Amino acid sequence: MKLEVNGQVREVDAPDEMPLLWVLRDLCGLTGVKYGCGMAQCGACTVHLDARAVRSCMLPVASATGKKITTIEGLSPDGSHPIQKAWAEIDVVQCGYCQSGQIMSAAALLAEMPDPSGEEIDRAMAGNICRCGTYQRVREAIRRASSMRRAQR
Amino acid sequence: MTLTRRELLVSGAGLLIAFHVPRKGRAAQMDKKPSVEPNAFVRVAPDDSVTVVLAHSEMGQGIWTSLAMLIAEEMDCDWSKIRVEHAPAAPAYAHTAYGLQMTGGSTTTWSEFDRYRTVGAMAREMLVRAAADRWKVRPRSLHTENGFVVYRTSRASYGQLAEAAQQLSPPASVRLKGKKDWKLIGKPTRRLDTPEKITGKAQFGIDVQLPRMRTALIARAPVFGGKVKSFDASKAKAVPGVEQVVQVPSGIAVVAANFWSAKLGRDALQIDWDPGPGAELNSGKLLASYREQAKGAGAVAVAEGDADTAIARAARRLEAEYDVPYLAHATMEPLNCTVRLEGGRCEIWTGTQFQGVDQMAAAAIAGVPPQKVVIHTTFLGGGFGRRATLNSHFVAEGVHVAKAAGVAVKVVWTREDDIRGGHYRPMYVHRIEAGVDDKGTPLAWRHTIVGQSILTGTAFEKFTVKDGVDASSVEGAVDSPYLEAVPARRITLHSPRNQVPPQWFRSVGNSHTAFAMESMIDELAWAAGRDPLEYRRALLRHKPRHWRALKAAAEKAGWGTPPPEGRARGLAVHDCFGTIVAEVAEVSVDARRGIRVHKVSCALDCGQAVNPLAIEAQVQGGVVFGLSAALFGAVTLKEGRVEQSNFHDYRVLRIPEMPEVKVQILESDAKMGGIGEPATAPIAAAVANAVYALTRQRLRSLPLRLT
Numbered sequence: 001m002k003l004e005v006n007g008q009v010r011e012v013d014a015p016d017e018m019p020l021l022w023v024l025r026d027l028c029g030l031t032g033v034k035y036g037c038g039m040a041q042c043g044a045c046t047v048h049l050d051a052r053a054v055r056s057c058m059l060p061v062a063s064a065t066g067k068k069i070t071t072i073e074g075l076s077p078d079g080s081h082p083i084q085k086a087w088a089e090i091d092v093v094q095c096g097y098c099q100s101g102q103i104m105s106a107a108a109l110l111a112e113m114p115d116p117s118g119e120e121i122d123r124a125m126a127g128n129i130c131r132c133g134t135y136q137r138v139r140e141a142i143r144r145a146s147s148m149r150r151a152q153r
Numbered sequence: 154m155t156l157t158r159r160e161l162l163v164s165g166a167g168l169l170i171a172f173h174v175p176r177k178g179r180a181a182q183m184d185k186k187p188s189v190e191p192n193a194f195v196r197v198a199p200d201d202s203v204t205v206v207l208a209h210s211e212m213g214q215g216i217w218t219s220l221a222m223l224i225a226e227e228m229d230c231d232w233s234k235i236r237v238e239h240a241p242a243a244p245a246y247a248h249t250a251y252g253l254q255m256t257g258g259s260t261t262t263w264s265e266f267d268r269y270r271t272v273g274a275m276a277r278e279m280l281v282r283a284a285a286d287r288w289k290v291r292p293r294s295l296h297t298e299n300g301f302v303v304y305r306t307s308r309a310s311y312g313q314l315a316e317a318a319q320q321l322s323p324p325a326s327v328r329l330k331g332k333k334d335w336k337l338i339g340k341p342t343r344r345l346d347t348p349e350k351i352t353g354k355a356q357f358g359i360d361v362q363l364p365r366m367r368t369a370l371i372a373r374a375p376v377f378g379g380k381v382k383s384f385d386a387s388k389a390k391a392v393p394g395v396e397q398v399v400q401v402p403s404g405i406a407v408v409a410a411n412f413w414s415a416k417l418g419r420d421a422l423q424i425d426w427d428p429g430p431g432a433e434l435n436s437g438k439l440l441a442s443y444r445e446q447a448k449g450a451g452a453v454a455v456a457e458g459d460a461d462t463a464i465a466r467a468a469r470r471l472e473a474e475y476d477v478p479y480l481a482h483a484t485m486e487p488l489n490c491t492v493r494l495e496g497g498r499c500e501i502w503t504g505t506q507f508q509g510v511d512q513m514a515a516a517a518i519a520g521v522p523p524q525k526v527v528i529h530t531t532f533l534g535g536g537f538g539r540r541a542t543l544n545s546h547f548v549a550e551g552v553h554v555a556k557a558a559g560v561a562v563k564v565v566w567t568r569e570d571d572i573r574g575g576h577y578r579p580m581y582v583h584r585i586e587a588g589v590d591d592k593g594t595p596l597a598w599r600h601t602i603v604g605q606s607i608l609t610g611t612a613f614e615k616f617t618v619k620d621g622v623d624a625s626s627v628e629g630a631v632d633s634p635y636l637e638a639v640p641a642r643r644i645t646l647h648s649p650r651n652q653v654p655p656q657w658f659r660s661v662g663n664s665h666t667a668f669a670m671e672s673m674i675d676e677l678a679w680a681a682g683r684d685p686l687e688y689r690r691a692l693l694r695h696k697p698r699h700w701r702a703l704k705a706a707a708e709k710a711g712w713g714t715p716p717p718e719g720r721a722r723g724l725a726v727h728d729c730f731g732t733i734v735a736e737v738a739e740v741s742v743d744a745r746r747g748i749r750v751h752k753v754s755c756a757l758d759c760g761q762a763v764n765p766l767a768i769e770a771q772v773q774g775g776v777v778f779g780l781s782a783a784l785f786g787a788v789t790l791k792e793g794r795v796e797q798s799n800f801h802d803y804r805v806l807r808i809p810e811m812p813e814v815k816v817q818i819l820e821s822d823a824k825m826g827g828i829g830e831p832a833t834a835p836i837a838a839a840v841a842n843a844v845y846a847l848t849r850q851r852l853r854s855l856p857l858r859l860t
Contacts, residue, residue, distance in 0.1 A: 071353065135806075
């Protein structure tokens with residue numbers, strides 16, 4: 001089947017029900033997308049399907065055909081998305097494993113809601129678990145990215 | 154600093170320096186005599202890059218940056234030219250205090266403080282001498298700045314000097330900078346591993362891809378200690394992508410083209426298990442038996458004065474029992490290990506905290522000498538002690554599968570495997586009786602701890618278990634600052650055994666002793682009708698560092714001023730791995746009797762702070778880790794089977810539950826302490842004490858549940 005991943009059309013040989021996560025990781029080599037739970041509980045596997053953040057670990061690959069899939073690798077060419085810049089500035093990451101998912105959820109939030117309130121940030125990010133406990137800086141970085149974008153406009 | 158042994162390693166790429174400093178302290182000399190391996194801590198390349206080689210594993214704690222700061226400080230590097238990589242497994246990288254290559258116990262920064270600075274100073278001196286030779290001037294007339302050696306108007310970059318410097322023999326001794334001259338140490342410094350971690354490029358063990366590599370999942374016994382009686386792999390082998398099914402000591406491995414095929418194949422396995430005696434285990438019964446055992450004294454950990462008589466004579470006697478459950482570390486990256494056996498070598502790619510032990514274990518299974526086991530340490534997707542396995546089980550398993558299947562293989566654990574896989578923080582019960590005088594001051598303390606020993610039966614037993622007392626079961630209680638002033642005290646320990654594999658967990662023994670000690674002290678304060686802070690001040694009168702931290706945290710939290718409507722505050726202070734952390738939690742209780750933590754004020758005294766930005770992150774993270782355990786965490790057993798399986802029933806803190814955590818770093822001249830773990834220890838007690846202040850309900854079991 002054909003998949004459009006990070007602006008590139010790829011031909012993959014996968015059964016329809018294979019989760020998108022494993023197609024991306026094991027067949028496309030896009031290992032920035034992470035496995036954490038396999039049941040849409042932790043958000044480590046978050047990617048964008050068109051503009052929406054989805055958990056790829058429970059999404060059958062067949063339902064992603066005909067849609068634009070964006071992974072952390074395709075969020076920006078050089079780590080320059082406002083969320084990534086804010087992440088670096090606020091020094092958010094610790095072990096880093098959940099961060100692809102955190103960043104993809106945060107980027108989708110800002111695309112939909114340029115100036116989210118604290119509660120809106122918490123609601124949008126509630127599906128992303130971080131065992132290192134970077135939550136406080138995640139909040140700060142999203143606020144920072146939001147204000148960076150406001151300043152640009 | 155004088156160096157007793159050093160080596161200069163010459164490579165085509167520039168200057169390499171490696172050396173050993175004498176081991177000190179409670180050295181557990183576990184490594185054999187050093188083998189000849191290229192070992193180096195810093196490398197200067199002609200392109201001016203300076204590569205720092207880490208003897209420890211980066212698992213989020215930030216040593217990728219802080220150890221580089223130590224070298225760069227002495228070397229006067231251009232910070233933008235610093236690169237970092239993990240060391241291979243080799244004797245040169247043995248822990249300076251433990252003699253074994255490992256990361257744990259919140260020891261990395263203090264244990265490397267001298268070694269890494271010395272490396273930097275040596276490299277600098279050799280570069281200076283190379284420049285002096287080139288310019289035919291005296292080395293003392295030169296200085297260094299930002300990656301250059303400078304003489305009047307002449308400048309040479311470190312990269313330009315690297316080749317000449319590598320011809321020189323290293324200095325026998327170097328002088329380290331005084332604190333007043335530090336430019337980097339103590340300055341908040343952003344992480345060096347951020348660029349790869351925000352773009353998906355960082356490589357964790359689970360991301361490793363090798364040519365012709367297969368992925369394997371293992372079906373392990375559903376009950377700890379269970380064994381395979383028989384199995385039928387025919388359905389598993391019929392799954393597309395499944396290539397082999399092999400038996401290994403830990404279970405049945407399904408080897409497939411990718412994770413998904415391996416998982417479907419494993420689901421299709423039919424296995425008849427012999428569960429063994431582990432099937433008798435039930436958490437409720439286990440807790441009841443621990444409580445029964447706690448009524449009688451165990452092996453003596455501390456005995457001063459006559460606690461029995463003093464309690465019998467006390468004006469008042471208070472008694473309480475605290476319990477904590479089994480806990481899974483639940484690192485975000487599930488365990489995994491990639492192994493390739495080829496050409497008499499065993500190559501391993503994994504995120505491990507325990508290279509020194511894993512190398513030996515892998516060698517034994519692969520049938521090769523340890524120096525033929527090459528460990529490529531990737532980034533660790535969380536460690537928290539889970540990746541420092543005393544029996545190297547997840548590495549051993551990888552080698553077994555690669556050997557049995559005859560292919561390069563990545564063994565991956567699912568989240569369910571992880572939550573149900575044992576190696577838990579053990580369940581513990583504390584029974585404490587205190588005798589107090591008419592003002593409520595404790596004069597006698599009788600305390601029994603019951604719980605599995607983590608280190609008995611391991612290679613560490615001889616260093617950590619004495620007279621039946623595993624130091625890691627009682628740390629934080631036996632050295633409690635509150636007990637030094639109690640004239641009659643006795644702490645004893647029962648270490649029952651069962652089939653559940655125990656393991657250290659962020660803050661180890663302190664993860665339960667801090668809860669018991671600080672809860673009981675709080676009970677005594679309330680029983681005496683005294684303010685919990687003022688009560689502690691009296692007990693800590695000979696403990697200025699504890700008092701300073703507690704006072705700072707309390708002041709910042711607004712202790713003594715009324716909290717917002719519907720909230721209350723609780724406090725705790727604890728010394729964990731040489732760092733004293735005080736925490737004040739502000740909590741409320743919602744309509745469904747759920748506990749909500751709004752704010753946590755932390756103050757810590759860790760001696761010299763190397764990277765305050767990383768320390769703040771570790772304290773915030775430590776609080777989150779401790780809150781997950783305080784509010785949600787429990788692994789329970791029913792007929793030997795773990796009742797939890799994934800994040801829906803093994804809850805951890807999520808962002809809406811994140812309190813605002815304020816961190817104060819109180820520098821001092823005290824010996825440097827740890828950073829990664831200490832903040833985890835006191836939070837459960839701080840929250841429980843706040844809940845008591847709010848509801849007058851004393852919660853003595855973790856996770857905390859209001860009735």
